[in-house]
Amino acid sequence: MLRHLLWLFFLALHAAGAGQYNRDSLLQVLPGLPEDSVRVQVLLDLSWAYFRSDLNKSLDYANRTETLARKLGLTEKLAASKRIKSFTLSGLGNYREADSLLVSALADYRLAGNQKMIANCYSELGWLKRLQNDPAAAVDYFGQAIDLAGKAGDINTQAQAYNYLAGLYADQKQYDKAIENYEEALERVRQLDIQPGISACLTNLAAVYTELGQNEKAIALNREALPIKEATGDLLGAGRVLNNLGIAFNELSEYARAREVLQRADSLAREVGNERLVNTVGYSLSVTAYGLGEYRRSIDLCQRLLDREPPVTDLDLLSKIYRRLYLAYGALGDYQRAFESAENWGRVTDSLYDENILKATNEIEARYQSERKNQEIALLASEKSLQQLQLNKRVNERNGIIGLSLLVLLLAGLIYNQYRLKQRSNLELQELDRLKSGFFANISHEFRTPLTLIKGPIEKLEQNPGETLSREEVRMIRRNTQRVLGLVNQLLDLSRIDQGELRLKPTEGDVFKCLRAAASAFNSHAAQRRMDYSVRIPTDSLWASFDRDKIEQVVYNLLSNAFKFCEDGGTVAFEATYKDELLTMQVADSGRGIPSGDLPYIFDRFYQAQGGMTRDREGSGIGLALSRDLVELMDGTITVESEEGEGARFTVQLPLRAIRTRGHGEMQDPQNTLQEAEPPKAFAFRSPDLRNLPLVLLVEDNPDMRQFICDGLIDAYRTLTARDGEEGLKLAISRNPDLVITDLMMPRMDGVEMTEKLKTRIETSHIPVVMLTARAGMENKLEGLETGADDYLTKPFDTRELRVRVANLIRQRQRLRDHYQQQAHAVVPEEVTATSLDQQFLERLHALLEAEHADPEFGLPQMQRALGMSKTQLHRKVRALTNTAPGTLLRNFRLDRAAQLLRQEADTVTQVAYRVGFNNLSYFSKCFRERHGASPSTFCD
Structure with a gap:
């Protein structure tokens, strides 16, 4: 019954224009027409004219249209004939052939490039799938119809497809989706100002809200639809809307209002002579009477329905009538008739159940018979193929060998292609894994820096409970807390977007x-x-x-x-x-x-x-x-x-x-939630730090981190700061600090590149480097250490740990210089645990002193030229490695060599002085006494 009603509604929508055809005029014109496009159109119009009254005649004219259109090569007329044939066959219950014809019509419209009719065919295929209880396919077809109609600008077809799709969702009790699609359809018919379409969408929406029990919304929509029905002269539609209003008022127990609209509905139903509506309204009036306590009137109304000619055949309505009689007799205390009504109610309910079972059984039987016929056809075809194979055995054997060879090649190609696809998939997975790994490494870097700046002041406060944080430190904590919160919110927003919750x-x-x-x-x-x-x-x-x-x-x-x-x-x-x-x-x-x-x-x-x-x-x-x-x-x-x-x-x-x-x-703008940006601080001149303390160069691009580290080192060290690796390298070369602290990731030049340049320049290779980073991976640590960094510290770090590591490196460098100063006369490179470049420098310096110390003309200028360094660079390098100025180092080397010669008693004091590059004997004696605590003449006594 439901499928039949759906099909009738479909016919009403698609054959709305059939009334315009004058069937008698077309029949008179047809015999005198030649076989041309005009005759094709007349045959097509006749098929539509008979569509609502005689499906078999409609099918006959559609077949004649198809034959002539194919003969004349009229593609669009051929497609139109297949389309009307599809509608007719679906009306006759032959859904399978109707489906096939509509698919063929769709192919013809595609060949003709008619986008509007392509969209129509998709919509109609969805309707057929809905009738065949295939909702998944129906949803897919409706969706394609909506997309194509939108691209073609066909709002009417789009509205129609939305309406069909909503009806499908309503059948499946998916009322939210039904409402959404009915509203889409309503928006479009309002845009086109199609009054019948507007009223249809409003009543459809009202029906859904009635199913949901939201009767107030249903009443509002039906009231909006009623004037449209009346204005367009649709008395039958107006009667149905009034009946729906009465049902809603009954549900809300507003029986007086229900009776008013139901009486109007009854008048319209009798005026148009629609027996089904008369019966439906009569039952609604009996419900109203029962609700008002008028049990006798409720019984009379139900009895009239049972006594009507023709009798009520709708089992569902009969079941409701007997149930109402049972309730009304029971309310009057007439239990004998109430019992009889209850028996009739049960009998009709059983018949309704049996009818549904029979319908389902018939559908299953029809499917079985169809499948059986298909299997028989397939069996006959296979037997015929077997006979043909036997007759052509030799030819087939040869073809089999060829086919087998081709199959092997095809399989080999497929296997190779599958291998390539697998390789490509593996590469894509590896790339995705690399991107994700990079993402997590970078996001950890984003978190670690602000966490360090939050953690540091808190640890300071924890270690010194009596102190308080400065206003600038509190602001720094707030800024970096906001930064962490912003990152977390971004990640949460991405997650909510992925889940569709944002x-x-x-x-x-x-x-x-x-x-x-x-x-x-x-x-x-x-x-x-x-x-x-x-x-x-x-x-x-x-x-x-x-x-x-x-x-x-x-x-x-x-x-x-x-x-x-x-x-x-x-x-x-x-x-x-x-x-x-x-x-x-x-x-x-x-x-x-x-x-x-x-x-x-x-x-x-x-x-x-x-x-x-x-x-x-x-x-x-x-x-x-x-x-x-x-x-x-x-x-x-x-x-x-x-x-x-x-x-x-x-x-x-x-x-x-x-x-x-x-x-x-x-217009009052809501309170602005933006955090006010802090105004830039006024520029202030810094006084130079003249304390006799080690100089530490800090290279860090984050201003808060730069200030935080400087505050932690200021008591024990002089500090020098740079914002990036390029600026840090220039300062390291010009100021020769005792130690460099650098961040790994910075603008213009990062910490790795800067460290590499420091360790490969002769004038800065001796400077120890501590590298800071928010990247905690082993590969990042190895990368930093391989470039020559002396230590590596991961954010967030403890300020005390940083101070200890800085102190250890500076103390180690000082011990190296003290160790050299205690040497008797020579630089011993293998005992200096410095970088390889420093070892090479010390070896060159030692070889140069060995070769040139006897030359009295050899001095600092000659040493500079030989080593390829300026006076300042040479002074800083030698002092950094030996804690001794280059001139003093040369003089001490000569004096220590003189002491060796005097111990061997190889020459006189004068000869030894000349052999080690001294021309002035008194100056030699003075310097020797200062170096060794005795004059040259008494040194060995």
């Missing part, structure tokens, strides 16, 4: 004001880096409903990205415009740009561009991905334009409808 939370406010506040947060950062930062936002207000938090996140991510990849002194620009209900935001920078090979993947999760200037610029790989997901959540788009070396420009476009109904004075 929702927009729009509030009314001034969009331009929100953007100005977000962009201004970068003013102080731009000022500190001496960058040209311009913000162009209209000065007027744009009042709209938008998700403030999501837009702020997008702006922050894009501006942070622009500043990160732009050098100091560069340019960053932010611009916002609004036109045609579209908010456009652009962020441009003059940085190094994005390589063309990376552009297609720049918004992918975990992706970082390769070959960057510095590894810290890789980021965590989530900022741009999160921005893209947030923009898409707001139904917007985000694009990027860039050339390597020319900077990048990101463009975000968001659909936004301005609210213009409120007065300007009423």
Whole structure:
């Protein structure tokens, strides 16, 4: 019964125009027409004309249309004939052939390029699948129809497909999806102003809300549909709407209102002569009477229905009538008739159950018979093939050998192709694993630095309970707590997006004001880096409903990205415009740009561009991905334009409808949740540190970390700071510090590259290096140590541990210098535990002193030229390794060699003085006495 009703509704929709055909006129014209396209159209019109009254005649004319259209080569007419044949056969219950014909019609429409009819065919195939109890296929066809109709601009077909899809979901009790799709259909028929379609969608929606028990919504929708039905002259439809209103009022126990609308429905039903509606309204009136306590009237109304001619045949309605009689007689105390009514109710219910079982059995039997026939056909075909194989055995054997060979080749090709696919899949999995590993390494780096800056002051307070934290330290903790919280929120947002749980939370406010506040947060950062930062936002207000938090996140991510990849002194620009209900935001920078090979993947999760200037610029790989997901959540788009070396420009476009109904004075922007950026601090001159303490060079790009480490070392060391590896290398060469502390990841030049350059330059190779990093992996530690770093410390670290390691390295270097000063006369390279470059330098220096110490003309200038170093470089290098100036080292070497010769008593004092490069005997004696505590003449006594 339900399937029959669905098919009737389908026919009503698709044959709505059939009444326009004058069947008698067409029959008179047909005999005199030649076999041309006009005759084809007349035959097609006759098929539609008979469609609602005589399906067999409709099928006959459709067959004649198909034959002539195929003969004349009229592709679209051929497709139209197959389509009407499909409708007719489905009406006759032959769904399988109807399905096949509609698929064939779809192929013809594709060949003709008729996009509108292609969409129609998909919608109609979905309807057929719904009748065949194949909801999965039906949903797929309806979805394709909606997409194709949208692309073709066919709003009517799109609305029709949404309506069918909603009905399917309603059948499956998926009422949320049914409501969603009915509303989509209603929106489109409203757009086209199709009044019958609007009323149909409203009544369909009302039926769903009635099923959900939401009778108030159902009443509102039916009341909206009723005037449309009346205005379009659809009396039958108006009667059904009034009956639905009566049912809803009965459910709400508003029986007086129910009786009023049901009486109007009864009048319309009798006027149009629709027996089914008369019976349905009569039963609804009996329910109303029962609800008002008018049990006799309820019984009379039910009895009239049972006595009607023709009699009621709908078993479901009969079951309800007998049940109402049972309740009414019971309320009157007439238990004998109540019992009889209950028996009739049970009998009809059993018949209804048996009918459903029989229908299901018949469907199963029909499927079985169909499958059996198919199997018999297949068996006959196989027997015929066997006979043919026997007759052509030799030919087939030869063909078999050829086919086997081809099959082997094909299998080999498939195996090889499968191997290649597997290899490619493995490479893709390895790449994904590499991207994820890089992501987790980078995100740990993002966490470790702020955690170190939070942990340090807390440990300081824990170690010194009597002290308090300074205001700057508290601000530093707050800034880095916000940074960690922001990272965690980004990760949570990505997770919620993946799970489909992130929702927009729009509030009314001034969009331009929100953007100005977000962009201004970068003013102080731009000022500190001496960058040209311009913000162009209209000065007027744009009042709209938008998700403030999501837009702020997008702006922050894009501006942070622009500043990160732009050098100091560069340019960053932010611009916002609004036109045609579209908010456009652009962020441009003059940085190094994005390589063309990376552009297609720049918004992918975990992706970082390769070959960057510095590894810290890789980021965590989530900022741009999160921005893209947030923009898409707001139904917007985000694009990027860039050339390597020319900077990048990101463009975000968001659909936004301005609210213009409120007065300007009423527009009160909600409290701005943006954290106010701290104003840049005034520049202050630092007084030079003149304490006689070791000099430590700190190379760190994070200003908070730089200040934190300096505060921890200031009591025991003089400190010198640099913001990146390039600046740190210059300071190390010019100032020759006692130790260098460097971060691993920095702009312009990272810690690994700087350490490598320090350890490969003769004038700085002796300086011990402590490397700090937030990357805790063994490969990162080995990379740092292999470049020559003397120690390695992972963030977050304890300040006391850093001080101990610094003190140990400086003390070790001092012991090396003291050890040399205690040597009798020679530099012994193998006893100096320094880098290989320092060993080579000491060996060259020792060989030079051995070769030239006897030459009285050999001095510092000659030593500088021989070693290829300036006076300052030579002085710093020799003092750093031996704690002795180069001139003193040469003089001591000559005096120690003189002492060796005097012990051997090989020559006189005068001869020894000349042999070790002294021309002045009195000066030799003076220097010798200072070095060895005795004059040369008494040295061996």
